[in-house]
Amino acid sequence: MRPDTTIARKGKVARGSKKNKTRVTVFVTVNADGSDKRRAILVNKSKNPIAFRKACINPENLPLTYRYNRKAWMLSVTILPWWRLVVRQVTKYVLGDLELSL
Numbered sequence: 001m002r003p004d005t006t007i008a009r010k011g012k013v014a015r016g017s018k019k020n021k022t023r024v025t026v027f028v029t030v031n032a033d034g035s036d037k038r039r040a041i042l043v044n045k046s047k048n049p050i051a052f053r054k055a056c057i058n059p060e061n062l063p064l065t066y067r068y069n070r071k072a073w074m075l076s077v078t079i080l081p082w083w084r085l086v087v088r089q090v091t092k093y094v095l096g097d098l099e100l101s102l
Contacts, residue, residue, distance in 0.1 A: 023072040027079070029086070040064040041082060045072045 023045065029038040047068050052059060059066035067078045 025072050025074050027074060027082075038082075038086060041067060041074075041078065043067045043069065043072050043074055043078060045070065 025043040027041040027043070029040075030036065042062075042064050044066070045068060048059070051057075065082065069075060069078070
């Protein structure tokens with residue numbers, strides 16, 4: 001990892017590279033004892049990152065849910081489909097086979 005600062009003479013420009021500003025958001029859900037783990041969500045800036053292209057990786061085949069947006073933020077359009085699925089699964093687990101309309 002490169003240092004954030006450098007020593008340079010007064011009036012001189014320090015040469016080098018810019019600080020890496022790559023942002024990634026990871027959302028992991030698990031209960032307290034670890035017996036119920038949900039599929040993780042990874043949010044990145046690119047629809048198809050260079051690393052995926054070079055390794056011929058299809059994001060749909062990853063063991064996690066891959067989403068993307070311009071700033072790699074966890075937005076409501078990213079989290080709501082996941083949340084509805086979790087609520088459905090938990091409701092089915094808690095209530096068993098009871099038929100309820102939500």
